[in-house]
Amino acid sequence: MADHPPGIAAPGALLTDLYQLTMLQGYFERGMFDTAVFEFFARKLPACRNFYLAAGLEMALDYLEQLHFSDAELAWLDGLGRFSSAFLDYLAGLRFSGEVQAMPEGTLFFPQEPILRVTAPLPEAQLVESRLINLLHFQSLIASKALRSVLVADGRLLVDFGLRRAHGAEAAIFASRAAYLAGFDGTATVLAGAQFGIPLYGTMAHSFIQAHDSEELAFEHFARSLPEGLLLLIDTYDTEAAAAKVVALAPRLAASGIRVRGVRLDSGDLGEHARRVRRILDDGGLKEATIFASGNVDEYLIARLLEEGAPIDGFGVGTHLDTSADAPALDCAYKLQEYAGKPRRKRSEGKVTWPGRKQVFRRFDEHGHCCGDTLSVEGDRIEGTPLIVPVMRGGRRLQASPSLEQVRAYVRGQVASLPPALRRLPAAEAYPVQVAPALEALAREADRLIGLATAGPAPSAR
Amino acid sequence: MADHPPGIAAPGALLTDLYQLTMLQGYFERGMFDTAVFEFFARKLPACRNFYLAAGLEMALDYLEQLHFSDAELAWLDGLGRFSSAFLDYLAGLRFSGEVQAMPEGTLFFPQEPILRVTAPLPEAQLVESRLINLLHFQSLIASKALRSVLVADGRLLVDFGLRRAHGAEAAIFASRAAYLAGFDGTATVLAGAQFGIPLYGTMAHSFIQAHDSEELAFEHFARSLPEGLLLLIDTYDTEAAAAKVVALAPRLAASGIRVRGVRLDSGDLGEHARRVRRILDDGGLKEATIFASGNVDEYLIARLLEEGAPIDGFGVGTHLDTSADAPALDCAYKLQEYAGKPRRKRSEGKVTWPGRKQVFRRFDEHGHCCGDTLSVEGDRIEGTPLIVPVMRGGRRLQASPSLEQVRAYVRGQVASLPPALRRLPAAEAYPVQVAPALEALAREADRLIGLATAGPAPSAR
Known part of the structure; x- marks a missing residue:
């Protein structure tokens, strides 16, 4: 093992699904390099979550900026005998040259709302699907879980203790980061301290x-x-x-x-x-x-202990946090919403998507609590604060990354905007996400273009 | 990102909990370098598992062979201001010099049975706790889950589709490996093909x-x-x-x-x-x-579809497999069982352990099915096949690693030895694991040495 600065090395371009590469060869052979628009979003909330908290964007942008196939990777692909040398030459020069729009890390989000959009030549936007989901899914999963402990711990010290039962090395340090971002005080995982500057406890x-x-x-x-x-x-x-x-x-x-x-x-x-x-x-x-208490601690136990008045000043939260044990995965996807200027959508049973480049508009009540979101097409002029902002152009970040402390401050603002019902652990009535007429019209247009009758009911928000 | 051969780079020595380093400084200052014996084992089976399948040993041995602190890691630790320079000098020279005994990868195991024992100077054996658990826990978790699909799929093609919702990069490729080891036919994750030679599907x-x-x-x-x-x-x-x-x-x-x-x-x-x-x-x-079918597939769905006679020839199993969704963590531990020749055990409520260097003896019936294990001290002469064998001495493997194909063949033998009740998905009566008199006597001795009355009931097997 060569010496390298403390931190986990990027896994490289082969961390993708085989079908991405076979599809890319298909696109390459047909000259399908037009602009594609993909969006990442989550479908229904599990009953044990009232919101999602977006996390992982920084790693997603790092991945896009660094994306390339090394000589060793190309040689290995060549050895598979599945890919033409013309296509491998194309892969050798492939970099991510597109745009990204996203909700900032630490933003609350709800079902059907995209938190990241990739706009790029089709092969580039396609190839990155697997790893982008892998990055955004996991950190958003853990940040959403962690915030629940933060909400019930009422200021008591919270430390991530999850390394040993996290699912591998990257899960451990990304869980530390996601939990810290959501309001935890620190972690026991030394490498997370080294890589992200998270305070260490032990x-x-x-x-x-x-x-x-x-x-x-x-x-x-x-x-x-x-x-x-x-x-x-x-x-x-x-x-x-x-x-x-x-x-x-x-x-x-x-x-x-x-x-x-x-x-x-x-x-x-x-x-x-x-x-x-x-x-x-x-x-x-x-x-x-x-x-300080540890051992099988999760947000439910913290809430019960504090309700009982247990004189506990801090908690180590491990396995339940790092595996998001009560909901170890989110039903999320990264879907093609537009190609070569035409809106597209998937119509599979139970998995219908909204087409096009979308924006989420959030409204707030007189207490500053968010009270409803509208999903519409980008550029629509409707009430509410637009949540999706440009973060990358030409394959490069538009501005320097915020520090984790800045993201934590932003999360505190998001928490202040959470309606009381959503702050509690039991399942609340679904937060209202409505679909604007402009987006409904675009969905009809997408169906018409592909020769289908208009789809039935809109995808449900919970 | 420097070019490197396809595969995930090792995360280094800082992937540990802070308390390992603070304890090591304590051991160092007190000259506590005597031989320690730690064992890794799992406690109760969740209701949705009838057995565990051991996996991850190869990565554990890689980790032990490569363990060292790089200059960059030492410099970073120095910057924390928590550690003396004498201690950091000691860390600079630290390598793993001990012995490892283990069940081979692919061995069926049950609660309280150690699958790995480390015998080494106390600081070395202590430091490696966090990462050893992290490696053995996750791959055993996934192998145990995957084998359930293998048992019900009755020869149909099974492919790991889990990269996107696996918990990070390492989880994705280790899940591919654990599933393949357990009998899956391959994976969609390209990097798992590159790193482990697992057949790729897409x-x-x-x-x-x-x-x-x-x-x-x-x-x-x-x-x-x-x-x-x-x-x-x-x-x-x-x-x-x-x-x-x-x-x-x-x-x-x-x-x-x-x-x-x-x-x-x-x-x-x-x-x-x-x-x-x-x-x-x-x-x-x-x-x-x-x-070929995919989309929310797990062993329960495979079993139901095949019972209904659905004409499906193969399954892509993704999220449920890679997150072990119905049991995303095992209750497992790595505990000190002996120090400086004296047996030790933990007596914490609900977490009492058996002390000493142990062996697991497995008995088989006339059908070749395993019918009961006995947990005893190493060297005890009792009925059954001993499952724990030497794999490392002086910090080096005793023999070359078996190929994944060899491990798969071994797993097929293990599967043939599974009693019918344990092959089915519903919770079966707990597999009998009894404790030998010699081990009970050692537990009394451990309690006596620490000045405690003998503990009550033995830890339960389920």
């Missing part, structure tokens, strides 16, 4: 305790080795007994200028243990020591 | 159809561009109408020596469409054309 593992002949000794060694940010894990053998050991140890540490910052619970009834441990710490003079 | 997307002014023209262009392995996607506008167009086109293609191999369905009631399309193809003289 305590200690059971193995540290177990490697010592006694828990007391383990606590003292750990405290003296890591005097700052000291959190002691107290559930290895007996949680309350360990809390008493922390109380007993604290004066000796204090004599060396070391303060116990808090304890971590990781098993059992977290609320009940937190109450008992709080009492032990308070009675032992450690009123300022915090209680 | 058809065409709706966009190819939509980019043409008519479906007939799209079919013909595609057929002439890709005369081999020709599968036409027929659900873009109207499935049965498209099947009739394929029939009409076939003689003209045949005149050019091009044979329509089959069609793909991707929406609607797949069974009903398959029956109607089969009739249209048969009546049109295309009796040998196959029907």
